Amino acid sequence: MTTAVTSSNPSSFKQRMFRTRPEDVLPLKIEHQRIYILPTRRGLAFLFSLLIMLIASVNYALSLGYALCFLLTGLFAASLLHTYRNVAGISFSQIKTTNAFAGEKVNFIISMQNETELDRIGVTVKATDASDLADVDAHGTASVNIVKTTTKRGVRKLGRVTVTSTYPLGLWRTWCYIHNGVQAVVYPKPEKSPPPLPAHSIDADGESAHKSNQGEIAGLREYIPGDALSSIAWKAAARGQGLYVKTFEEENSGGQTHLSLSSTGLTEPEQQVSRLSAWIQSAERTQTEYSFDIPGTHLDVGTGPKHMERALIALATYGLSS
């Protein structure tokens, strides 16, 4: 096999045929080369009934039967061109993503632009497990939102999307594929009831001191192994209500803390990142400045959405082979 052709010409036959090109660069205008079109099932049924009508016309020599049959054939053929034209020439300008915690949903917001004179109606964009549709008016823009569910931390890829339409009569389906490597980050699911933020633990070895009896008692929560004995609500335990831990108003607002795997006091990596994820959120909520340190990522003391995002992204991908 001669590889000269394939290597010198990236849009070679094979790539076009099998869509092996890994990535389409945005903005991308849908040209006729990548558009497929086939009859829908309704279209096939329609075609079949046209055939029956034609046979009846032949047998009974019904001239008007031929005329009706061919008129509907004309309709069928014209709707092919209109279906094709409904998708051809749409530009995909950008894909925005929203990140989310595991278990929540990530959004891929795909913007479409129509620079032609024709309104594009019911343009459907499908990913493997979600789809959305929109009309793109002439000289207008529109966007569709692909919502994907998440289960575990890491990255969620948009994957191959199919742009498809059956407008105007639903007799033909036209479609084309777009490959884009865009991905949303799925942060680790925050631990449900995390212990309070570690105090200013400046000691690098991560030995955390639980300064829990500062401030006023805010409430009780269930005991989790690793909680300081001093914070257990012994009175409640003595009444036989089980082990509860006193939580306190986190008064170290505006304070500083250091978050690292070892500061969680846990050993299981997923639990570690889950607790860190929760801590980052509570630190942001209470505006506690935090430095962040996991293998591969080090963040200096700071706070704010960007800081948080960087920390969460690092957590999302920690330990996963990319």
Place this chain on the structure above:
Amino acid sequence: MKWPKRKSKKDNTLNRLDQRTLYALAALLFLSQLPHLLHLPIWVSIVGVGIVALKICVHHRSFAIGHFILSPVGMSAIAIGGAVMVRAHYGYFLGRDPCVAFLFILVSAKFAEVRRPADSTLLLCLAGFLLLTQYFYSQSILSALITLPAVLALGNALAVIRDSSNAPNTKNNLRMIGKLLLQGAPLAALLFVVFPRLPGPLWSLPNDASAKTGLSDSMAPGSIGSLSLSDEVAFRVEFKGSPPLMDQRYWRGPVLSNFDGQRWTARESAARVRVSTKAKTNASHYTVMMQPNHQKWLFALDRPTSLPMSVTSDATDGRVLAQMTPDLQLKSEKPITRVTRYSQTSSLSDSFKPPIRPHASLTQLAGNNPKALAFATRLRAESNSNTAYANALLDHFNQNDFHYTLQPTLLGDNPVDDFLFSTRNGFCEHYASAFVVLMRAAGIPSRVVTGYLGGEMNGNYMIVRQSDAHAWTEAYLNDRWVRFDPTGAVAPSRVDTNMAAALGDGEPVPMMARAGNGWLKRIKLGIDEMNHDWQRLVVDFNNESQYRIWEKLGLPRLSLWQITLLVLMLTALWCLLVLGLPRTRGTAMNNEDRLWIRYTRLLQRFGVDRESTETPHEFITRASDALPNGSAVHSLGQDLISLRFKHLDKTQSKALSASIRRELNSLYFRNMFKVH
């Protein structure tokens, strides 16, 4: 963050059709059922249309009985019951008519239980087929026109089923379908012209026989008289050269030789004669377009000298449609079930020498008519010859008090006696029958000939109607069959004008058979001419018409693969044209510019031209000052300026341009009819 959200298809509840889909389907169904109401038994029509109406009612106001009828159980019962009833009504099931009747009911039953999109697809296909079956019964211009709204409804139903949640409104839908149909029309026309037509049917259902129309192969008193009440066209004729004179327009049909005292019937014989094709003097060449009569005979001017040939571009390819019997009838193998076009030659004479001697049965008499026999014997004795006797009989009819009427007195047990000596009024069959009885009584072989007498020229062709049906006689004199028309002896104007002229006032003559040129008749004749052209150009379009087209284009007859290639090439061209259309139109001019140009053209008609140096505003002011309807012109101009230069959102600008368009149209029409 908010993005435009649309209901996805899966959100639709599938077990109940939404209203838009229901209405779209109901409209389609109603329009495809409509043409069938003319020919279906009334109960079929009521059941079919009733189910559709009931479904709509139940959709609006739920009630238990309605739900029960429309349930799958109820519909199965109706479908099965319908099949049984149809079988009972027609006496058979596997035929065209009962199948159409059953399809009619089935489509309605399907509509009642449509729930999922797949069901509606099936319904669409059935409705399309139902639409086609109307052409079994009529292929008139009206049938073609009535199909168009149904096709629009079909397209609309497709569009609504595709997306019922947020489809554009029905008006936009119809406009879109109209556009698709117009764009598809060239392709449809191409296919219509080039698609190969087969000369014969692929199969025929055993019970496809249809009601026979026109003359039958028997004649009893009253049978032709009832035919005369019909305006229906029997056939149309185009003559090469001038049409025959009025009294030569005897269109020969069934020849009736057997008489049982009441009824004349044809004598069956398998004999066929060879036809000499030498050109005769007084020959008439013509082409007949015969409406299907579901009988086996064709008509020709008396007397035919050729066999009917199907019409083709060149004479070599014509098929012989019928053979000639010894009594000069043209008989085909199969009943004429579709419009048949044939060329024919006749020699216009009232006598001919037969190929074989007349059969002995041609002098047989039946029935009890003693007075008639006595009269015949006496009159024959008084005459020198058979010919003189025949003429004496005609004189008898002419000189006695015989009346020509469509409403004769009923005759008793000896009908010929009663007719000749007491009632003395009757229609052509009475006169023909009595004449033949009297001739046979004198031992002269004679027979009744039925057919049509007359025909009305309409433009360049002749229309022969059922009301022209007639019966005359032939007698064998001096080795020749000679035509005698006793009706002509009673009412000469029946022969040289038409039936209406021969009948007295107050007779139930059908309108188109009446003399004169009433406006309604003229309109009807105009419509007939249109129908004739329609029939010739569209309905009768067949492989021979195709050959004629190739000939005109100077092409040889195309083979199948050549046709396929041609269609593919033209289809590709068509694709390019259709895809190219909106681009060129769209970039050429936008909406505002188009409206502005219409406006300036309108003012030009009013006599105000825009100077090249004028701003639009100056132009509008000047025009409104100069014109009598200045205020309207001015406000319209202002609207145009704001449409062009104000930043309007899409709905506003759409509304504004719509109102401008309306105003422009009204100004235009007021100008056209000079109303200010």
